[in-house]
Amino acid sequence: MRIIHTLLIIVMCLPIMAQEQIIDKVIVNVGGEYILYSEMVNNYRYLKEQNPQRDLDPCAVTEQIIAQKILVDQAKLDSVVISDAEVEGQLDFRFQSILRSLGGDESKVKEYYGKTITELKDEQRDDMRQQILAERIQAQLINEVTITPKEVVEFFNRIPTDSIPFLNSEVEISEIVYKPKVNDVESKKAKDLLAGIRNQIISGEATFEELAVKHSDDGSAQQGGDLGWAQRGNYVPEFEAAAYSLEKEELSEIVETEFGFHILKLNERRGNSIRVSHILIRPEITQGDLDLAVSFLDSIKNKIVHDSLPFDYAVRLHSDKNAQSYHNGGRMANPKTGENSYDTADLPPDIFFEIEDMEIGEISEPLEYYDRAGETQYRLVKLESRTSPHRASLDQDYSRISSFAKESKKSQYYNNWMIEKMEETFIKVDEDLGNCPNLAKWVDE
Numbered sequence: 001m002r003i004i005h006t007l008l009i010i011v012m013c014l015p016i017m018a019q020e021q022i023i024d025k026v027i028v029n030v031g032g033e034y035i036l037y038s039e040m041v042n043n044y045r046y047l048k049e050q051n052p053q054r055d056l057d058p059c060a061v062t063e064q065i066i067a068q069k070i071l072v073d074q075a076k077l078d079s080v081v082i083s084d085a086e087v088e089g090q091l092d093f094r095f096q097s098i099l100r101s102l103g104g105d106e107s108k109v110k111e112y113y114g115k116t117i118t119e120l121k122d123e124q125r126d127d128m129r130q131q132i133l134a135e136r137i138q139a140q141l142i143n144e145v146t147i148t149p150k151e152v153v154e155f156f157n158r159i160p161t162d163s164i165p166f167l168n169s170e171v172e173i174s175e176i177v178y179k180p181k182v183n184d185v186e187s188k189k190a191k192d193l194l195a196g197i198r199n200q201i202i203s204g205e206a207t208f209e210e211l212a213v214k215h216s217d218d219g220s221a222q223q224g225g226d227l228g229w230a231q232r233g234n235y236v237p238e239f240e241a242a243a244y245s246l247e248k249e250e251l252s253e254i255v256e257t258e259f260g261f262h263i264l265k266l267n268e269r270r271g272n273s274i275r276v277s278h279i280l281i282r283p284e285i286t287q288g289d290l291d292l293a294v295s296f297l298d299s300i301k302n303k304i305v306h307d308s309l310p311f312d313y314a315v316r317l318h319s320d321k322n323a324q325s326y327h328n329g330g331r332m333a334n335p336k337t338g339e340n341s342y343d344t345a346d347l348p349p350d351i352f353f354e355i356e357d358m359e360i361g362e363i364s365e366p367l368e369y370y371d372r373a374g375e376t377q378y379r380l381v382k383l384e385s386r387t388s389p390h391r392a393s394l395d396q397d398y399s400r401i402s403s404f405a406k407e408s409k410k411s412q413y414y415n416n417w418m419i420e421k422m423e424e425t426f427i428k429v430d431e432d433l434g435n436c437p438n439l440a441k442w443v444d445e
Contacts, residue, residue, distance in 0.1 A: 024036050024037050024038045025037050025430070026430070027040065027062070027429070027430045027432065027433060028062065028065070028066060028069075028427065028428070028429050028430065028433070028439075028442075029426070029427070029428040030066050030069040030070060030073075030425060030426075030427050031069070031070070031073055031425045031426050031427070032426075033069040033072065033073065035062070035065050035066065035069065039065065039127055040058065040061060040062050040065060042123075042124060042127065043061055043064075043065060043127075044056060044058055044061050046094070046098075047061065049097075049098060049101060050097070058436075059433070059436035059437070059438055059439060060438065062433065062436065062439060063436075063438050063439065066422075066427065067134075067418055067422075068130060068131060068134040069130070069134075070418065070421050070422065070425055071133070071134035071135075071137045071138055072130045072133045072134050072137075073425075074137050074421070075133040075134070075136060075137040076133075078137065078140070080133055080136050080137055080140075082129055082132050082133055082136065083228075083229055083230050083231055083234065083273070084228035084229030084230065084275070085227055085228045085229060085230035085234050086132060086234075087125060087128050087129050087132065087228065088220075088223075088226075088227065088228035090128055090131075090132060091121045091124065091125065091128055092219040092220070094124075094128070095109075095117050095120065095121065096219060099117070117222060118222065118223070138414065141413070141414060141417060142410040142413060142414050145406065145409050145410045145413050146406075147402065147405055147406045147409055149402075151405060151409070152394075152398070152401060152402045152405045153394065155401070155404070155405035155408065155409075156394055156401050156405070164391055164392050165391070165392050166389065166390070166391050166392075167343070167387075167389065167390055167391070167392050167397065167400075168343050168344055168345055168389055169343075169344045169386060169387055169388060169389050170341045170342060170343055170344070170386070170387045171341070171342050171344060171347070171355065171383060171384075171385065171386045171387075172331065172340050172341050172342070172383075172384040172385040172386075173331070173332045173342065173347075173351060173355070173381050173382065173383065173384060174311060174312075174315070174325070174329070174330035174331050174332065174381065174382040174384055175319070175323070175325050175330055175332055175379045175380065175381045175382070176297070176300060176311075176314055176315055176318055176319045176330060176379060176380045177319050177320040177323040177325065177326070177377060177378075177379045178293055178296060178297050178318065178319070178320060178366075178377065178378050178379065179293075179320050179375070179377050180285050180289045180290050180292070180293035180376060180377070180378070181289060181292070181293070182283040182284075182285060182289060183286060183288065183289055186283040186284045186285070186286060186289075187283045189283065189284075190260060190261050190281045190282065190283035190284070191254060191261050191281075191283075193215070193281055194254055194261045194262075194263060194279065194281045195254065197211050197215055197263065197279060197281075198251065198254070198263050201251060201263075202251065208224070208225065208251070208265050208277060208279070209224030209225065209226075209277070210224075211279060212224045212225030212277065212278075212279045213225075215279060215281065216278070216279045216280050216281075217260065217280045217281060217282045218259075218280045220277070220278070224277060225265075225277035225278050225279050226267065226275070226277045227275070227276055227277060227278065228275060229270075229273050229274070229275045230273065230274060230275075230276070231272055231273050231274075232244070232272060236257050236258060236259075238255055238256065238257045239255060239257050239262060239264070239278075242255045242262075242264055243264055243266065243274055243276045244274065246264065246265070246266035246276075247266065248266055248267070248268065248269065249265065249266065249267075250265070250266055251263060251264070251265050252264040252265070258322065259280060259282065260280050260281055260282035260283060261280070261281050261282075261283070262278045262279065262280050262281075263278065263279050264276055264277070264278045265277045265278070285375075285376060290368075290376060290378075293366075293378050294366045294378060297366040297378055297379075297380055298365075298366060300314055300318055300380065301363055301365075301366075301380055304363060305363065311330060311363070311382055312329045312330055315329060315330035320377070328340070330382075331384070332381075334346055337400070337403055338403075339399060339400070339403070341385075341399075341400070348369065350367050350368070350369055351364075351367070351381055354367060354381065355381065355383050358383045359383070360383055360384070360385060360386060361382070361383065361384075362382070362383055363380055363381070363382045364380055364381045364382075365380075366378045366379070366380060367379050367380075367381065427442045428442060429442040429443045430443075431443055
């Protein structure tokens with residue numbers, strides 16, 4: 001049975017066959033870089049797990065990997081460097097996502113894949129590095145693309161009149177973000193726990209790695225606290241200062257950062273790069289701390305509404321300096337476009353429902369939400385502007401149309417670049433992939 005047919009059977013029977021050993025082989029040679037059957041299967045599985053409803057074609061997945069190999073080759077020519085810390089961070093993100101899909105039970109990962117998370121990471125580390133390299137060089141390529149006002153107008157004029165999009169209501173939002181403060185009692189409890197852990201390591205009662213697995217409050221715990229290789233600039237200042245002051249195998253004092261309390265151990269140093277392990281203890285935020293945060297934001301709102309405190313000045317005084325909006329006068333930037341305006345459908349749900357009945361210039365009550373680390377935060381939001389649903393026009397939507405035009409030009413530029421590189425690159429595809437129309441021209445008969 002041909003390899004593509006085999007892959008389809010594996011995908012359809014994945015829960016049953018995931019533990020079975022894949023018979024590996026080289027299926028594509030791309031300019032001296034090899035694509036293994038297992039690499040295609042792993043990519044297919046991961047994409048399918050991310051979106052089970054997505055209609056995936058193994059032939060297309062293989063072509064994507066070929067493109068990735070070409071990008072990796074270009075990255076090597078351009079001397080693009082990816083840190084070990086970045087690779088480990090992406091692996092952590094990938095497997096935390098997989099773990100969540102399996103209910104957070106690591107034993108199910110072993111049951112499903114036949115391997116532990118550590119073994120799977122070891123297996124996929126090189127592939128992840130190549131994926132990051134490919135993404136980095138692709139971003140560099142398309143970021144060279146610029147667009148002129150004339151090209152924007154030409155792009156818009158090429159759209160058939162009956163195909164000009166009807167745009168939803170758009171809004172501009174400002175925010176004041178406040179992170180609840182840990183009370184002194186919980187802060188002392190966390191610090192005392194970490195001091196006890198440090199003493200256990202010093203006395204030889206347990207190893208750093210054992211206690212990291214048992215106590216650390218971040219994703220590196222399962223690696224014994226190992227954060228992998230990193231260069232200066234990868235860590236927050238307090239953490240980095242402590243890490244670079246250590247000698248090999250030296251244990252730090254307790255270090256406080258925005259994430260909690262840490263102890264660090266320097267594993268290795270190579271010039272400006274270090275490999276450090278840490279144990280993180282996050283103090284617990286109590287309900288009392290949350291209530292104080294809400295009260296504080298209520299008081300800020302009263303000053304703005306009743307004492308004429310300018311909103312942007314309140315941002316500078318009180319908003320979390322780590323919030324993206326802090327450096328934009330409180331204006332929230334749409335992560336999809338980078339613009340200050342949001343299609344209402346793109347808004348976080350809590351803001352979407354809150355502003356539904358708000359007037360322009362009105363400020364919300366304190367809203368609870370969770371940051372990327374899952375920590376509770378609160379914010380006040382101000383509705384700066386709102387447009388009505390309308391058909392797109394250059395007069396009203398130039399910035400948005402310009403973004404569409406630029407993305408279209410980037411896509412065309414990248415596609416042309418990749419077609420040219422594929423024509424220049426030696427590519428040989430195994431005959432077992434001969435039934436893939438998009439790969440047939442490279443099949444070695």
